[in-house]
Amino acid sequence: MTCYQCQNDIINPPLDLSQSTYYPLDWSEDQPIPTVSAGQACVITVNVPTRYYANVTFYRQFPYATGSYALYSNNKVVRIENNDPNPFFFVSPQFKVNLQTVNSTAYTTKFAFKIVWTPLPTVSKRxxxxxxxxxxxxxFPSAYMTTFIGDQGTQLSLMAFSLADSANSYFLRQSAIYAGDTVDAEFIGTLDQVLTSRYPLTARGNKISVLTFDLGNYFYCPLFMSQATSDVRGYQVYLGRNCEDQGPCTVTLDGSLGNSLTVTEFDGSETIQGFRAFPESAVINVYENTVSMVTRVAQFNATNYQEQLPFKVNGFMKFYELIGTGMYDMIVTHN
Incomplete structure (x- = not known):
């Protein structure tokens, strides 16, 4: 295939949704990745039918990091990178691909993608x-669609957990979050978007639902949590952290933007073995099961933390609250 020029195209799903769609249209995955002409700039809009999702694999070989992006229907942008064989899931109503190449023949840029049209799974609700x-x-991820419901007039927020092995984080984009109790509600994000933001995702109403497709086949650990929005205010960073069952685990308490809260959930105690560094710019409060003055079991600062370590934390959920600023790498082990 010779070089192709991209256009501001609109791709509609085929009448036969069992047939895959390719971009460019005369390419397929058994061929070399086609070359895009120099000096291109276009947006490809892909319409996704109701109650379907587009399982999309991008094929990209650019000599530079920029130039290709995907835009979800919630207006969140993700960069498409070289050598990423793992699919993205885009739900109705659409997604967009922004493609740009530099105006120079000194660079060779190759780009294509494949869409597999897939019905949203029929799942029970929890x-x-x-x-x-x-x-x-x-x-935990499961075969259910999880719907969190608050009292009437209560806003809900959703936080994500990182995976024990960050190399698997691409799995979290295979999820869908809705501001309501059905897949017909407004799509507001994916778990990887929430984790990347490090900030709670807030729904306008009192319901928020999460669909994790088949992630339950790969992970037996919590991937998300919900709480009333009024209870998450005051934190600039709020997320969960999963650790391996064995060996030391680094839990980063991120105060780069100000106060933060980091949660671990483990059916057993864990022990804080140490900190790689402890700047004087913050204090760290440790809580068991919930955040309150009654459940606070330790307070660390730059002058007293060493004399308290190692420190054992009980409870099913452990909360590490950073008040101040700075980055703190905390080493924990499971008992």
Missing amino acids: NIMIEKNSPPVAV
């Missing part, structure tokens, strides 16, 4: 009630 002034409820 409703979880969320109350104000209560700790978050963490959930």
Whole structure:
């Protein structure tokens, strides 16, 4: 195939949704990745039918990092990178691909993608009630669609957990979050978007639902948690951290933007073995099961932390609250 010029194209799903769609149209994955002409700039809009999702694999070979992006229907942008064989899931109503090449023949840029049109899974629903002034409820991925429900007039927020092995983080983009209790509600994000933002995703109403497709086949650990929005205010960073069952685990307490809260969930105690560094710019409060003065079991600062270590933390959920600023790498082990 010779070089192709991209256009501001609109791709509609085929009448036969069992047939894959390719871009460019005369390419398929058994051929070399086609070369894009120099000096191109276009946006390809792909319409996704209701109750389907587009399982999209991008094929990209650029000599530079920029130039190709995907835009979800919630207006969140992700960069498309070289040598990423792992698919993206885009739900209805559409997604967009922004493609740009430099105006120089000194560079060779290759780009294509394949769409597999797939019905959203038919799953049972699991409703979880969320109350104000209560700790978050963490959930493992499963074959259910999880819907968190708050009292009327209560806004809900959703936080994501990092994976024990960050190399697997691409799996988290295979998820869908809705501001309601069905897949017909407004799509507001994916778990990888929430984790990357390090900030709670807030729905406008009192319901928020998460679809994790088949992630339950790969991970037996919490991937997300929900709490009343009024209980997450005051933190610039709020996320969960999964660790391996064996060996030391580095839990980064991120105060780069100010106060933060990091949660681990483990059915057993864990021990804080140390910190790689402890700047004087913050204090760290440790809580068991919920955040309150009654459940605070330790407070570390730059002058007293060493004399308290190692420190054992009990409870099913452990909360590490950073008040101040700075980055703190905390080493923990599971007992």
